[in-house]
Amino acid sequence: SSSFQTSIIKKSLRNQNIDSETSLFSLAPQRTRKIHQATSGGGGVTSTLISQLAIVALKLRLADQAAVKCNVNGSSTDLLMRGSVGPVTVSGRKWQSPLGLTCRAIEATVQNCQLDMGAIVSRRKLVLNVPAEGDAMIAMNDADFGSFITHPLMKPPSPPSNANAEAIKFLNEGVKVDAETGTVTFYGLYMNERWRCELRRGGSNEKGAIIQVTHASDDSEFSAVASELTSTVSDFFNEMVFELDGTFLSFRDMMVTDRSKVPIVMLSLSITVKKFPSPG
Template sequence: MALKRRLSDPNSHVECDLTSIDPNKILFGGQVGPVTVKGRSWKSPLGLTCRAITATVTECQLDMGKVISKQKLVLNTPALGSAMVALSDTDFGNFITHPLMKPPSPPQLTNKNSINGNINADKNKLLFLRENVSLDPSSGIVTFYGTYAGSKWKFMLQRNTNISDTNEDKASIHASLVKEEEGSIIQDVDAIEKALTKTTSKFFNEMDLELDGTFLSFNDMQLTEKGDEPSVMISLRIKVIKFPSPGLEF
Protein backbone atom coordinates (compact mmCIF):
# COMPACT_ATOMS: atom_id res chain seq x y z
CA MET A 1 0.00 0.00 0.00
CA ALA A 2 2.88 2.38 0.76
CA LEU A 3 4.24 1.87 -2.75
CA LYS A 4 0.83 2.27 -4.37
CA ARG A 5 0.35 5.60 -2.58
CA ARG A 6 3.54 6.86 -4.24
CA LEU A 7 2.12 6.22 -7.71
CA SER A 8 0.09 8.97 -9.34
CA ASP A 9 -2.14 6.72 -11.47
CA PRO A 10 -5.02 5.19 -9.44
CA ASN A 11 -5.18 2.34 -11.97
CA SER A 12 -1.62 1.26 -11.18
CA HIS A 13 -1.49 -2.35 -9.98
CA VAL A 14 0.86 -3.42 -7.17
CA GLU A 15 1.31 -6.96 -5.85
CA CYS A 16 3.76 -8.04 -3.15
CA ASP A 17 4.70 -11.69 -2.60
CA LEU A 18 6.52 -12.40 0.66
CA THR A 19 7.63 -16.04 0.79
CA SER A 20 9.38 -18.27 3.30
CA ILE A 21 7.83 -16.52 6.28
CA ASP A 22 9.28 -18.06 9.45
CA PRO A 23 8.25 -16.15 12.61
CA ASN A 24 11.32 -17.40 14.48
CA LYS A 25 13.69 -16.25 11.75
CA ILE A 26 12.02 -12.85 11.64
CA LEU A 27 11.92 -12.35 15.41
CA PHE A 28 15.38 -13.68 16.30
CA GLY A 29 17.32 -13.15 13.11
CA GLY A 30 15.43 -10.46 11.26
CA GLN A 31 15.43 -12.64 8.14
CA VAL A 32 12.69 -11.90 5.63
CA GLY A 33 12.44 -13.06 2.06
CA PRO A 34 12.56 -13.62 -0.76
CA VAL A 35 10.34 -10.59 -1.44
CA THR A 36 8.85 -10.03 -4.90
CA VAL A 37 7.00 -6.90 -5.99
CA LYS A 38 5.02 -6.92 -9.23
CA GLY A 39 3.27 -4.05 -10.93
CA ARG A 40 1.44 -3.02 -14.09
CA SER A 41 0.74 0.37 -15.62
CA TRP A 42 2.92 2.25 -13.15
CA LYS A 43 3.13 6.04 -13.21
CA SER A 44 5.05 8.01 -10.60
CA PRO A 45 4.41 11.65 -9.61
CA LEU A 46 7.51 12.74 -11.55
CA GLY A 47 6.42 10.95 -14.72
CA LEU A 48 8.32 7.66 -14.57
CA THR A 49 6.13 5.01 -16.23
CA CYS A 50 6.29 1.34 -17.19
CA ARG A 51 3.98 -1.30 -18.65
CA ALA A 52 5.09 -3.92 -16.14
CA ILE A 53 7.74 -4.58 -13.52
CA THR A 54 8.86 -7.55 -11.45
CA ALA A 55 11.45 -6.97 -8.74
CA THR A 56 12.81 -9.59 -6.34
CA VAL A 57 15.11 -9.22 -3.35
CA THR A 58 16.47 -12.59 -2.23
CA GLU A 59 16.70 -11.89 1.49
CA CYS A 60 16.41 -8.93 3.85
CA GLN A 61 18.29 -8.86 7.16
CA LEU A 62 16.31 -6.48 9.38
CA ASP A 63 17.62 -4.79 12.53
CA MET A 64 14.78 -5.93 14.77
CA GLY A 65 15.88 -3.69 17.65
CA LYS A 66 15.41 -0.59 15.51
CA VAL A 67 12.30 -2.01 13.87
CA ILE A 68 10.68 -2.31 17.31
CA SER A 69 12.07 0.88 18.88
CA LYS A 70 11.71 3.20 15.88
CA GLN A 71 8.79 1.52 14.11
CA LYS A 72 10.88 1.68 10.95
CA LEU A 73 12.38 -0.94 8.64
CA VAL A 74 16.17 -0.82 8.98
CA LEU A 75 18.55 -3.22 7.20
CA ASN A 76 21.58 -4.78 8.88
CA THR A 77 23.20 -5.59 5.55
CA PRO A 78 22.45 -4.52 1.96
CA ALA A 79 19.71 -6.56 0.28
CA LEU A 80 20.50 -7.76 -3.24
CA GLY A 81 18.17 -8.72 -6.05
CA SER A 82 17.08 -8.13 -9.62
CA ALA A 83 14.27 -6.56 -11.60
CA MET A 84 12.74 -6.81 -15.06
CA VAL A 85 10.99 -3.72 -16.43
CA ALA A 86 8.86 -3.60 -19.59
CA LEU A 87 8.81 -0.19 -21.29
CA SER A 88 6.75 1.00 -24.24
CA ASP A 89 8.13 3.69 -26.55
CA THR A 90 6.38 6.34 -24.43
CA ASP A 91 7.74 4.78 -21.22
CA PHE A 92 11.27 4.79 -22.60
CA GLY A 93 10.97 8.47 -23.51
CA ASN A 94 9.81 9.21 -19.97
CA PHE A 95 12.69 7.12 -18.61
CA ILE A 96 15.53 8.87 -20.46
CA THR A 97 14.16 12.33 -19.62
CA HIS A 98 13.35 11.64 -15.96
CA PRO A 99 15.14 13.92 -13.43
CA LEU A 100 17.07 10.92 -12.07
CA MET A 101 18.58 10.31 -15.51
CA LYS A 102 21.35 12.83 -15.96
CA PRO A 103 22.76 12.42 -19.50
CA PRO A 104 26.53 12.04 -19.74
CA SER A 105 28.85 14.89 -20.64
CA PRO A 106 30.56 14.00 -23.93
CA PRO A 107 34.28 14.79 -24.18
CA GLN A 108 34.87 18.41 -25.05
CA LEU A 109 36.16 18.50 -28.61
CA THR A 110 38.66 21.34 -28.57
CA ASN A 111 40.06 20.75 -32.05
CA LYS A 112 39.12 23.71 -34.24
CA ASN A 113 37.89 21.27 -36.87
CA SER A 114 35.29 19.71 -34.57
CA ILE A 115 32.81 22.32 -33.34
CA ASN A 116 32.35 25.93 -34.26
CA GLY A 117 33.65 28.06 -31.39
CA ASN A 118 30.52 30.23 -31.25
CA ILE A 119 28.35 27.50 -29.67
CA ASN A 120 27.53 28.45 -26.08
CA ALA A 121 28.03 26.25 -23.02
CA ASP A 122 24.37 25.22 -22.76
CA LYS A 123 24.41 23.76 -26.26
CA ASN A 124 27.45 21.66 -25.35
CA LYS A 125 25.26 19.71 -22.92
CA LEU A 126 23.69 16.50 -24.17
CA LEU A 127 19.92 16.41 -23.60
CA PHE A 128 17.78 13.40 -24.46
CA LEU A 129 14.35 14.05 -25.99
CA ARG A 130 11.11 12.43 -24.87
CA GLU A 131 9.43 12.50 -28.27
CA ASN A 132 9.75 10.20 -31.31
CA VAL A 133 11.09 7.10 -29.54
CA SER A 134 10.57 3.95 -31.62
CA LEU A 135 10.98 0.25 -30.80
CA ASP A 136 11.74 -2.27 -33.54
CA PRO A 137 11.75 -5.86 -32.22
CA SER A 138 12.68 -7.26 -35.66
CA SER A 139 16.04 -5.46 -35.56
CA GLY A 140 16.28 -5.25 -31.78
CA ILE A 141 16.83 -1.49 -31.92
CA VAL A 142 15.50 1.32 -29.75
CA THR A 143 15.73 4.65 -31.57
CA PHE A 144 15.65 7.91 -29.65
CA TYR A 145 16.92 11.46 -30.09
CA GLY A 146 18.85 14.15 -28.29
CA THR A 147 20.42 17.57 -28.77
CA TYR A 148 24.10 18.44 -28.50
CA ALA A 149 26.36 21.16 -29.91
CA GLY A 150 23.34 23.05 -31.20
CA SER A 151 22.18 20.10 -33.32
CA LYS A 152 19.83 17.11 -33.20
CA TRP A 153 21.24 13.59 -33.02
CA LYS A 154 19.78 10.11 -33.43
CA PHE A 155 20.75 7.31 -31.05
CA MET A 156 20.23 3.64 -31.87
CA LEU A 157 20.38 1.40 -28.80
CA GLN A 158 20.60 -2.38 -29.08
CA ARG A 159 21.82 -5.43 -27.24
CA ASN A 160 25.52 -6.00 -27.82
CA THR A 161 26.12 -9.19 -29.78
CA ASN A 162 29.92 -8.92 -29.63
CA ILE A 163 30.51 -9.61 -25.94
CA SER A 164 34.05 -10.85 -25.28
CA ASP A 165 36.74 -10.95 -22.58
CA THR A 166 37.75 -7.42 -23.57
CA ASN A 167 34.21 -6.10 -24.11
CA GLU A 168 31.60 -7.12 -21.55
CA ASP A 169 29.14 -4.33 -22.39
CA LYS A 170 25.59 -5.66 -22.72
CA ALA A 171 24.34 -2.67 -24.75
CA SER A 172 25.72 -0.62 -27.60
CA ILE A 173 24.65 2.72 -29.07
CA HIS A 174 25.36 4.32 -32.41
CA ALA A 175 24.96 8.10 -32.70
CA SER A 176 24.43 10.01 -35.94
CA LEU A 177 23.67 13.60 -36.91
CA VAL A 178 20.07 14.35 -37.88
CA LYS A 179 19.89 18.11 -38.26
CA GLU A 180 22.04 21.14 -37.62
CA GLU A 181 20.27 24.11 -36.09
CA GLU A 182 20.55 27.49 -37.76
CA GLY A 183 23.80 29.19 -36.83
CA SER A 184 25.47 25.97 -35.72
CA ILE A 185 28.37 24.90 -37.91
CA ILE A 186 29.73 21.44 -37.16
CA GLN A 187 32.89 20.86 -39.13
CA ASP A 188 33.79 17.33 -38.04
CA VAL A 189 30.61 15.27 -37.78
CA ASP A 190 32.51 11.99 -37.59
CA ALA A 191 34.47 13.07 -34.49
CA ILE A 192 31.32 14.09 -32.62
CA GLU A 193 29.42 10.95 -33.67
CA LYS A 194 32.25 8.82 -32.29
CA ALA A 195 32.35 10.81 -29.06
CA LEU A 196 28.58 10.56 -28.55
CA THR A 197 28.58 6.85 -29.44
CA LYS A 198 31.29 6.14 -26.88
CA THR A 199 29.90 8.21 -24.03
CA THR A 200 26.24 7.16 -24.40
CA SER A 201 27.18 3.47 -24.66
CA LYS A 202 29.27 3.80 -21.50
CA PHE A 203 26.44 5.70 -19.82
CA PHE A 204 23.84 2.96 -20.37
CA ASN A 205 26.15 0.08 -19.49
CA GLU A 206 27.31 1.77 -16.28
CA MET A 207 23.92 3.27 -15.41
CA ASP A 208 23.39 3.38 -11.64
CA LEU A 209 20.19 5.08 -10.45
CA GLU A 210 19.59 5.85 -6.78
CA LEU A 211 16.18 6.06 -5.15
CA ASP A 212 17.10 7.29 -1.68
CA GLY A 213 19.26 4.31 -0.73
CA THR A 214 18.03 1.83 -3.34
CA PHE A 215 20.41 1.45 -6.30
CA LEU A 216 19.38 0.16 -9.74
CA SER A 217 22.05 -0.72 -12.30
CA PHE A 218 21.74 -1.90 -15.90
CA ASN A 219 22.23 -5.61 -16.52
CA ASP A 220 20.76 -6.54 -19.93
CA MET A 221 18.03 -5.74 -22.47
CA GLN A 222 15.88 -7.21 -25.23
CA LEU A 223 12.93 -6.16 -27.38
CA THR A 224 9.68 -8.08 -27.68
CA GLU A 225 6.44 -7.90 -29.67
CA LYS A 226 4.36 -9.54 -26.94
CA GLY A 227 1.34 -7.56 -25.78
CA ASP A 228 -0.57 -4.74 -27.43
CA GLU A 229 2.57 -2.94 -28.59
CA PRO A 230 6.33 -3.53 -28.73
CA SER A 231 8.29 -3.28 -25.49
CA VAL A 232 11.91 -3.06 -24.47
CA MET A 233 12.65 -5.35 -21.54
CA ILE A 234 15.38 -3.97 -19.29
CA SER A 235 17.03 -6.20 -16.70
CA LEU A 236 18.35 -4.40 -13.63
CA ARG A 237 20.45 -5.32 -10.61
CA ILE A 238 19.11 -4.13 -7.26
CA LYS A 239 21.04 -3.16 -4.14
CA VAL A 240 19.05 -1.84 -1.17
CA ILE A 241 21.15 -0.03 1.44
CA LYS A 242 18.10 1.47 3.10
CA PHE A 243 14.43 1.65 2.30
CA PRO A 244 13.29 4.88 0.60
CA SER A 245 11.83 7.58 2.83
CA PRO A 246 8.00 7.67 2.99
CA GLY A 247 7.72 11.08 1.32
CA LEU A 248 10.08 10.34 -1.57
CA GLU A 249 8.76 11.13 -5.04
CA PHE A 250 10.42 9.54 -8.07
Protein backbone atom coordinates in the same frame (compact mmCIF):
# COMPACT_ATOMS: atom_id res chain seq x y z
CA SER B 1 27.09 -8.26 -18.55
CA SER B 2 25.29 -11.37 -17.34
CA SER B 3 23.35 -13.57 -19.70
CA PHE B 4 19.78 -12.52 -20.24
CA GLN B 5 18.69 -16.15 -20.72
CA THR B 6 16.90 -15.23 -23.93
CA SER B 7 15.38 -18.68 -24.46
CA ILE B 8 13.84 -18.63 -20.98
CA ILE B 9 12.45 -15.16 -21.56
CA LYS B 10 10.88 -16.11 -24.88
CA LYS B 11 9.29 -19.15 -23.26
CA SER B 12 7.91 -17.08 -20.41
CA LEU B 13 6.51 -14.51 -22.83
CA ARG B 14 4.87 -17.02 -25.14
CA ASN B 15 1.57 -17.03 -23.29
CA GLN B 16 1.96 -13.75 -21.45
CA ASN B 17 0.41 -10.37 -22.04
CA ILE B 18 2.02 -7.33 -20.50
CA ASP B 19 -1.37 -5.68 -20.23
CA SER B 20 -2.96 -8.62 -18.42
CA GLU B 21 -3.18 -9.45 -14.73
CA THR B 22 -0.67 -12.27 -15.25
CA SER B 23 2.88 -11.55 -14.12
CA LEU B 24 5.07 -10.65 -17.07
CA PHE B 25 8.20 -12.14 -15.58
CA SER B 26 8.63 -15.83 -14.77
CA LEU B 27 12.41 -15.67 -14.65
CA ALA B 28 13.32 -15.69 -10.96
CA PRO B 29 14.56 -18.97 -9.43
CA GLN B 30 11.69 -21.24 -8.47
CA ARG B 31 12.46 -20.96 -4.77
CA THR B 32 11.24 -17.35 -4.90
CA ARG B 33 7.81 -18.66 -5.80
CA LYS B 34 7.42 -20.63 -2.55
CA ILE B 35 5.44 -18.21 -0.45
CA HIS B 36 5.21 -18.88 3.27
CA GLN B 37 2.72 -16.28 4.35
CA ALA B 38 2.46 -17.81 7.84
CA THR B 39 6.06 -16.97 8.74
CA SER B 40 6.00 -15.28 12.14
CA GLY B 41 8.62 -13.42 14.15
CA GLY B 42 8.74 -11.54 17.42
CA GLY B 43 6.17 -8.94 18.42
CA GLY B 44 3.53 -10.48 16.19
CA VAL B 45 5.51 -9.63 13.05
CA THR B 46 4.62 -11.96 10.19
CA SER B 47 5.64 -12.21 6.56
CA THR B 48 2.07 -11.21 5.75
CA LEU B 49 2.44 -8.01 7.77
CA ILE B 50 5.75 -7.20 6.08
CA SER B 51 4.13 -7.72 2.68
CA GLN B 52 1.17 -5.53 3.61
CA LEU B 53 3.41 -2.72 4.88
CA ALA B 54 5.45 -2.81 1.66
CA ILE B 55 2.33 -2.66 -0.51
CA VAL B 56 0.80 0.21 1.48
CA ALA B 57 4.05 2.20 1.34
CA LEU B 58 4.43 1.69 -2.40
CA LYS B 59 0.82 2.59 -3.17
CA LEU B 60 1.10 5.78 -1.13
CA ARG B 61 4.43 6.66 -2.72
CA LEU B 62 3.47 6.02 -6.35
CA ALA B 63 1.60 8.70 -8.25
CA ASP B 64 -0.35 6.00 -10.09
CA GLN B 65 -0.46 2.21 -10.43
CA ALA B 66 -2.68 -0.58 -11.71
CA ALA B 67 -1.32 -3.32 -9.43
CA VAL B 68 1.19 -3.70 -6.60
CA LYS B 69 2.12 -7.10 -5.17
CA CYS B 70 4.72 -8.23 -2.65
CA ASN B 71 5.63 -11.85 -1.92
CA VAL B 72 7.70 -12.37 1.24
CA ASN B 73 9.39 -15.74 1.73
CA GLY B 74 11.46 -17.09 4.59
CA SER B 75 11.48 -19.16 7.75
CA SER B 76 9.95 -18.16 11.09
CA THR B 77 13.30 -18.90 12.76
CA ASP B 78 15.18 -16.43 10.56
CA LEU B 79 12.51 -13.78 11.09
CA LEU B 80 12.41 -14.28 14.87
CA MET B 81 16.15 -14.64 15.51
CA ARG B 82 17.67 -12.35 12.90
CA GLY B 83 14.86 -10.21 11.51
CA SER B 84 15.70 -11.82 8.19
CA VAL B 85 13.34 -12.65 5.32
CA GLY B 86 13.89 -13.53 1.71
CA PRO B 87 13.61 -13.81 -1.13
CA VAL B 88 11.25 -10.85 -1.36
CA THR B 89 9.61 -10.10 -4.72
CA VAL B 90 7.77 -6.89 -5.53
CA SER B 91 5.84 -6.66 -8.79
CA GLY B 92 3.31 -4.40 -10.41
CA ARG B 93 1.80 -2.91 -13.53
CA LYS B 94 1.51 0.59 -14.94
CA TRP B 95 3.51 2.32 -12.23
CA GLN B 96 4.15 6.06 -12.27
CA SER B 97 6.55 7.78 -9.89
CA PRO B 98 5.95 11.27 -8.45
CA LEU B 99 8.47 12.66 -10.97
CA GLY B 100 6.82 11.00 -13.96
CA LEU B 101 8.85 7.82 -14.45
CA THR B 102 6.53 5.14 -15.85
CA CYS B 103 6.58 1.48 -16.86
CA ARG B 104 4.17 -1.15 -18.19
CA ALA B 105 5.32 -3.80 -15.73
CA ILE B 106 8.00 -4.36 -13.12
CA GLU B 107 9.30 -7.24 -11.04
CA ALA B 108 12.14 -6.91 -8.53
CA THR B 109 13.58 -9.59 -6.25
CA VAL B 110 16.09 -9.29 -3.41
CA GLN B 111 17.40 -12.52 -1.95
CA ASN B 112 17.62 -11.38 1.67
CA CYS B 113 16.30 -8.50 3.76
CA GLN B 114 17.67 -7.76 7.24
CA LEU B 115 14.88 -5.79 8.89
CA ASP B 116 14.73 -3.59 11.97
CA MET B 117 12.06 -5.49 13.90
CA GLY B 118 11.65 -2.67 16.40
CA ALA B 119 10.65 -0.26 13.64
CA ILE B 120 8.06 -2.74 12.35
CA VAL B 121 6.55 -3.30 15.81
CA SER B 122 6.59 0.29 17.06
CA ARG B 123 6.12 2.31 13.87
CA ARG B 124 4.78 -0.16 11.31
CA LYS B 125 7.67 0.94 9.10
CA LEU B 126 10.08 -1.19 7.05
CA VAL B 127 13.69 -0.26 7.81
CA LEU B 128 16.66 -2.18 6.42
CA ASN B 129 19.61 -2.83 8.72
CA VAL B 130 21.87 -3.47 5.72
CA PRO B 131 21.35 -2.83 1.98
CA ALA B 132 19.55 -5.62 0.11
CA GLU B 133 20.81 -6.73 -3.30
CA GLY B 134 18.99 -8.40 -6.14
CA ASP B 135 17.74 -7.93 -9.67
CA ALA B 136 14.80 -6.41 -11.48
CA MET B 137 13.11 -6.42 -14.85
CA ILE B 138 11.19 -3.46 -16.19
CA ALA B 139 8.97 -3.41 -19.28
CA MET B 140 8.67 -0.07 -21.08
CA ASN B 141 6.84 1.21 -24.15
CA ASP B 142 7.87 4.25 -26.21
CA ALA B 143 6.48 6.81 -23.76
CA ASP B 144 7.91 4.99 -20.73
CA PHE B 145 11.41 4.95 -22.19
CA GLY B 146 11.09 8.64 -23.02
CA SER B 147 10.19 9.38 -19.39
CA PHE B 148 13.21 7.33 -18.29
CA ILE B 149 15.87 9.10 -20.37
CA THR B 150 14.45 12.56 -19.50
CA HIS B 151 13.88 11.90 -15.79
CA PRO B 152 15.14 14.81 -13.62
CA LEU B 153 17.61 12.49 -11.87
CA MET B 154 19.09 11.30 -15.17
CA LYS B 155 22.39 13.10 -15.74
CA PRO B 156 23.42 12.60 -19.40
CA PRO B 157 27.15 12.50 -20.17
CA SER B 158 29.53 14.99 -21.70
CA PRO B 159 32.04 13.77 -24.32
CA PRO B 160 35.65 14.03 -23.04
CA SER B 161 36.73 16.35 -25.87
CA ASN B 162 34.14 19.02 -25.01
CA ALA B 163 36.04 21.83 -23.29
CA ASN B 164 32.86 23.33 -21.88
CA ALA B 165 31.66 19.98 -20.49
CA GLU B 166 28.46 20.32 -22.51
CA ALA B 167 26.28 17.26 -21.95
CA ILE B 168 23.99 15.71 -24.49
CA LYS B 169 20.34 16.43 -23.70
CA PHE B 170 18.02 13.48 -24.27
CA LEU B 171 14.55 14.15 -25.69
CA ASN B 172 11.31 12.35 -24.86
CA GLU B 173 9.70 12.87 -28.25
CA GLY B 174 10.43 10.61 -31.19
CA VAL B 175 11.16 7.50 -29.11
CA LYS B 176 10.45 4.27 -31.01
CA VAL B 177 10.70 0.71 -29.71
CA ASP B 178 11.08 -1.55 -32.76
CA ALA B 179 10.65 -5.27 -32.13
CA GLU B 180 11.52 -6.17 -35.74
CA THR B 181 15.03 -4.69 -35.50
CA GLY B 182 15.40 -5.18 -31.73
CA THR B 183 16.23 -1.52 -31.23
CA VAL B 184 15.06 1.53 -29.32
CA THR B 185 15.54 4.81 -31.19
CA PHE B 186 15.61 8.11 -29.33
CA TYR B 187 17.07 11.57 -29.88
CA GLY B 188 19.30 14.08 -28.17
CA LEU B 189 20.60 17.62 -28.58
CA TYR B 190 24.32 18.39 -28.54
CA MET B 191 26.28 21.35 -29.94
CA ASN B 192 22.99 22.81 -31.20
CA GLU B 193 22.52 19.75 -33.40
CA ARG B 194 19.99 16.93 -33.23
CA TRP B 195 21.34 13.39 -32.89
CA ARG B 196 19.74 9.99 -33.42
CA CYS B 197 20.55 7.36 -30.79
CA GLU B 198 19.86 3.70 -31.57
CA LEU B 199 20.00 1.37 -28.58
CA ARG B 200 20.46 -2.35 -29.14
CA ARG B 201 21.66 -5.33 -27.19
CA GLY B 202 25.40 -5.90 -27.42
CA GLY B 203 26.78 -9.08 -28.96
CA SER B 204 28.60 -11.84 -27.08
CA ASN B 205 31.92 -9.98 -27.27
CA GLU B 206 30.43 -6.53 -26.75
CA LYS B 207 29.05 -4.50 -23.88
CA GLY B 208 25.59 -5.15 -22.52
CA ALA B 209 24.16 -2.36 -24.67
CA ILE B 210 25.41 -0.49 -27.71
CA ILE B 211 24.05 2.96 -28.56
CA GLN B 212 24.91 4.01 -32.10
CA VAL B 213 24.73 7.80 -32.40
CA THR B 214 24.41 9.50 -35.78
CA HIS B 215 23.55 13.01 -36.90
CA ALA B 216 19.77 13.28 -37.30
CA SER B 217 20.24 14.58 -40.86
CA ASP B 218 22.96 12.01 -41.63
CA ASP B 219 25.43 14.86 -42.18
CA SER B 220 28.87 13.30 -42.75
CA GLU B 221 30.50 16.52 -41.53
CA PHE B 222 29.71 15.36 -37.99
CA SER B 223 31.04 11.79 -38.29
CA ALA B 224 33.87 12.34 -35.79
CA VAL B 225 31.48 13.83 -33.23
CA ALA B 226 29.02 11.00 -33.84
CA SER B 227 31.74 8.44 -33.20
CA GLU B 228 32.68 10.07 -29.90
CA LEU B 229 29.03 10.34 -28.86
CA THR B 230 28.53 6.65 -29.66
CA SER B 231 31.33 5.71 -27.28
CA THR B 232 30.31 8.21 -24.59
CA VAL B 233 26.60 7.42 -24.54
CA SER B 234 27.17 3.64 -24.71
CA ASP B 235 29.56 3.79 -21.75
CA PHE B 236 27.13 5.99 -19.86
CA PHE B 237 24.22 3.60 -20.31
CA ASN B 238 26.24 0.51 -19.36
CA GLU B 239 27.89 2.08 -16.33
CA MET B 240 25.21 4.39 -14.93
CA VAL B 241 23.78 3.92 -11.46
CA PHE B 242 20.29 5.41 -11.28
CA GLU B 243 18.98 6.17 -7.78
CA LEU B 244 15.24 6.14 -7.25
CA ASP B 245 13.86 6.66 -3.76
CA GLY B 246 16.54 4.64 -1.97
CA THR B 247 16.94 1.96 -4.65
CA PHE B 248 20.02 2.02 -6.87
CA LEU B 249 19.60 0.56 -10.37
CA SER B 250 22.31 -0.43 -12.82
CA PHE B 251 21.98 -1.89 -16.32
CA ARG B 252 22.61 -5.59 -16.96
CA ASP B 253 20.92 -6.55 -20.21
CA MET B 254 17.96 -5.87 -22.49
CA MET B 255 15.67 -7.29 -25.12
CA VAL B 256 12.85 -5.98 -27.30
CA THR B 257 9.62 -7.94 -27.70
CA ASP B 258 6.32 -7.54 -29.51
CA ARG B 259 4.34 -9.85 -27.20
CA SER B 260 2.03 -7.07 -26.13
CA LYS B 261 -0.36 -4.61 -27.73
CA VAL B 262 2.67 -2.47 -28.57
CA PRO B 263 6.42 -3.22 -28.83
CA ILE B 264 8.12 -3.32 -25.44
CA VAL B 265 11.75 -2.98 -24.32
CA MET B 266 12.61 -5.08 -21.30
CA LEU B 267 15.53 -3.92 -19.17
CA SER B 268 17.32 -6.32 -16.84
CA LEU B 269 18.82 -4.42 -13.90
CA SER B 270 20.93 -5.06 -10.84
CA ILE B 271 19.45 -3.40 -7.76
CA THR B 272 20.69 -2.36 -4.34
CA VAL B 273 17.93 -1.33 -1.94
CA LYS B 274 19.26 0.93 0.81
CA LYS B 275 15.84 1.95 2.09
CA PHE B 276 12.25 1.06 1.37
CA PRO B 277 10.05 3.71 -0.22
CA SER B 278 8.52 5.94 2.41
CA PRO B 279 4.79 6.68 2.30
CA GLY B 280 5.57 10.19 3.49
